[in-house]
Amino acid sequence: MMLKTFGWLLVLLLACLAGFVGTAAAMIAGVAWAVGLLIVVWGLFLLAELLRRVPLRDVAWALGVGYGIGVIRWLDVPVEAGSGTPWLMLGLDLLVLGFFGLIAPAILGLIAQRWAPRPELPAEKQATPEQLRRWGPKD
Numbered sequence: 001m002m003l004k005t006f007g008w009l010l011v012l013l014l015a016c017l018a019g020f021v022g023t024a025a026a027m028i029a030g031v032a033w034a035v036g037l038l039i040v041v042w043g044l045f046l047l048a049e050l051l052r053r054v055p056l057r058d059v060a061w062a063l064g065v066g067y068g069i070g071v072i073r074w075l076d077v078p079v080e081a082g083s084g085t086p087w088l089m090l091g092l093d094l095l096v097l098g099f100f101g102l103i104a105p106a107i108l109g110l111i112a113q114r115w116a117p118r119p120e121l122p123a124e125k126q127a128t129p130e131q132l133r134r135w136g137p138k139d
Helices: 003-029 031-051 054-075 085-115 129-134
Strands: none
Touching: 003 031, 003 054, 031 054, 031 085, 054 085
């Protein structure tokens, strides 16, 4: 593994940690703060998609995953070891993580594709009457 790759993984891990800590702080502050943070994270992801900036998109994705882990932490409740509730909570945790890690970025990517301006394809110019007169049948 190259040092550059290790550094990039460290940046993504720190972004995920920042998303988690930010979500924890926002949940303590109130629901409005948590929703506002989610809007900022998803807005950053949309901006990165529209500008086609892959590193910024990856960092925004890691922030979103950190936000999802923060939601998982907020949803976890103490459960008894003998009941089937731990399995239900684990399933809910996986659903939340799957939503914030896979489904939400895919939906945001589709939205960004619809908003993004489509570049015009190069088109061949029409031949002028002079060019048509000079061209032979072999052209």
